[in-house]
Amino acid sequence: MDKIELTEEEIRIWNMWKGSFKRIFGRVVKDMSEHTGLSEGDFGVLDRLVQFGDGKLRQQELADSMGWDKSRLSHHLTRMEKRGLVRRKQSDTDRGVQVIITSAGKSGLDEATPIVSKAIRKHFLDQLADQDIESITKLAERTKTSSSLSSKDSPP
Amino acid sequence: MDKIELTEEEIRIWNMWKGSFKRIFGRVVKDMSEHTGLSEGDFGVLDRLVQFGDGKLRQQELADSMGWDKSRLSHHLTRMEKRGLVRRKQSDTDRGVQVIITSAGKSGLDEATPIVSKAIRKHFLDQLADQDIESITKLAERTKTSSSLSSKDSPP
DNA sequence: ATAACACGGTTGACGTGTCAACCACAAGAT
DNA sequence: ATCTTGTGGTTGACACGTCAACCGTGTTAT
Numbered sequence: 152m153d154k155i156e157l158t159e160e161e162i163r164i165w166n167m168w169k170g171s172f173k174r175i176f177g178r179v180v181k182d183m184s185e186h187t188g189l190s191e192g193d194f195g196v197l198d199r200l201v202q203f204g205d206g207k208l209r210q211q212e213l214a215d216s217m218g219w220d221k222s223r224l225s226h227h228l229t230r231m232e233k234r235g236l237v238r239r240k241q242s243d244t245d246r247g248v249q250v251i252i253t254s255a256g257k258s259g260l261d262e263a264t265p266i267v268s269k270a271i272r273k274h275f276l277d278q279l280a281d282q283d284i285e286s287i288t289k290l291a292e293r294t295k296t297s298s299s300l301s302s303k304d305s306p307p
Numbered sequence: 308m309d310k311i312e313l314t315e316e317e318i319r320i321w322n323m324w325k326g327s328f329k330r331i332f333g334r335v336v337k338d339m340s341e342h343t344g345l346s347e348g349d350f351g352v353l354d355r356l357v358q359f360g361d362g363k364l365r366q367q368e369l370a371d372s373m374g375w376d377k378s379r380l381s382h383h384l385t386r387m388e389k390r391g392l393v394r395r396k397q398s399d400t401d402r403g404v405q406v407i408i409t410s411a412g413k414s415g416l417d418e419a420t421p422i423v424s425k426a427i428r429k430h431f432l433d434q435l436a437d438q439d440i441e442s443i444t445k446l447a448e449r450t451k452t453s454s455s456l457s458s459k460d461s462p463p
Numbered sequence: 464a465t466a467a468c469a470c471g472g473t474t475g476a477c478g479t480g481t482c483a484a485c486c487a488c489a490a491g492a493t
Numbered sequence: 494a495t496c497t498t499g500t501g502g503t504t505g506a507c508a509c510g511t512c513a514a515c516c517g518t519g520t521t522a523t
Contacts, residue, residue, distance in 0.1 A: 157424050157432075164440060165427050167447035172328045174450050192479075211501060223480060225503060230478070246488070247501060268313045271321050276313075278449045284320060286442040291323035293434045294330050348509075367471060379510060381473060386508070402518065403471060 175274050182270035187263040192217075192227050193236060194267065197260040200237070200252045207251040209242065231256075331430050338426035343419040348373075348383050349392060350423065353416040356393070356408045363407040365398065387412075 157165070180191050189197075199216050200208055208216075214224040228250060231237045236256035240249045252260070279287075313321070336347050345353075355372050356364055364372075370380040384406060387393050392412035396405045408416070435443075 155421050155424050155428075157427060161427070161432055164435075164443060165431060168328075168431070168443045169332065171443070171447045171450055172324075172332075174452070176325065176328075190478080209501090220481080221502060222482075222504085227479080229503090245501095265311050268311050271313060271317070272311075274450070275321060275324070276317055278446060279320075280442070280445065282438060283442045283446060286436070286439045287320055287324050287327070289436065290434060290439060291327045294327055294430070296330070346508080365471090376511080377472060378474085378512075383509080385473090401471095 175278070178274040179267065179270040182274075183263055183267050186266050187259060189259055189263050193231060194260070194263055196224075196227065196231065196250075197236065197252060197256050198264075200250065201257070201260065206257075207249050209245075209247040210239075210250055211247060213250055331434070334430040335423065335426040338430075339419055339423050342422050343415060345415055345419050349387060350416070350419055352380075352383065352387065352406075353392065353408060353412050354420075356406065357413070357416065362413075363405050365401075365403040366395075366406055367403060369406055 183194065184190055195217055196213065199213060200206055203216060204212070210224060210228070211221065214221050217224065219227075228237060228239065232239060234255075235253055236259060238251050238253055240251060242249050339350060340346055351373055352369065355369060356362055359372060360368070366380060366384070367377065370377050373380065375383075384393060384395065388395060390411075391409055392415060394407050394409055396407060398405050
């Protein structure tokens with residue numbers, strides 16, 4: 152029979168880890184949103200549109216690259232469309248929908264990118280020691296989903 | 308003039324870190340919610356009520372211990388009250404509100420606790436090497452808010 | 464006494480996430 | 494021809510978070 156209860160020490164580890172993430176991630180997102188009005192999701196969408204699609208992507212591809220389901224993306228795009236960051240257009244070739252970044256979306260992204268970089272460096276990278284990099288890498292490897300449907304990489 | 312842009316490697320570190328957290332944390336929360344119907348917030352509230360208040364706490368103290376603002380807690384308690392997990396009662400002594408765990412809340416907590424422990428061990432602790440503990444501890448120390456208004460520790 | 468403020472809490476509006484149901488349409492299977 | 498199945502996407506309902514405004518009641522300052 153395995154032991155179940157966590158020791159005080161184990162609980163502290165868990166809480167430190169959870170707390171560190173929420174603090175750091177919250178600071179990065181806050182720096183971005185306060186300066187640009189973009190949320191984490193907004194940035195992810197816009198960044199992928201230019202990185203992987205030269206400004207446009209089919210909705211399902213975008214969802215896959217974000218690791219989002221179609222419903223979540225649909226709701227989010229509706230809000231982004233309302234703010235003029237993207238627009239949707241029925242694809243001519245197939246029966247999908249093209250998501251296209253607007254000029255407003257592009258300038259929002261251009262404005263946000265250096266702010267996000269600076270924030271990630273300040274709140275995260277500058278706080279890491281060399282051995283932390285290895286810990287992060289190993290933990291990511293050990294917990295990755297086997298069937299690598301991993302969302303493509305793009306900060307934040 | 309400082310460099311601003313992140314290298315590919317730095318972006319990968321960031322994304323691995325973010326991805327690991329979201330995967331692991333998501334698995335823990337999902338294990339709990341699927342087996343007990345409690346959310347992360349529900350568990351935190353119930354656990355603190357018994358750990359720090361022997362079943363009841365003033366609302367503001369509860370909010371402080373969760374690191375939540377009063378509005379967030381108020382909304383959350385309204386939902387929890389509707390499900391019969393807690394009840395609110397005007398304090399006799401001062402002009403605050405007592406949050407009191409119900410028997411349903413207590414049994415939900417009792418049911419959830421071992422599940423949460425098992426999930427944290429399986430998805431998180433078992434994936435850590437010894438040196439990871441030190442990384443986690445150091446990073447938490449380096450990023451803690453100076454004025455230690457830290458939320459009290461209780462998983463998840 | 465009244466004005467100013469702080470404290471404890473509620474409320475409404477809105478952005479975000481999740482789930483299940485739905486719709487349109489194409490491609491096979493019967 | 495109809496029936497199922499799969500794909501791509503939308504919608505509605507509801508839980509969760511955040512922000513700002515508000516309310517009642519004490520405390521303090523004038």
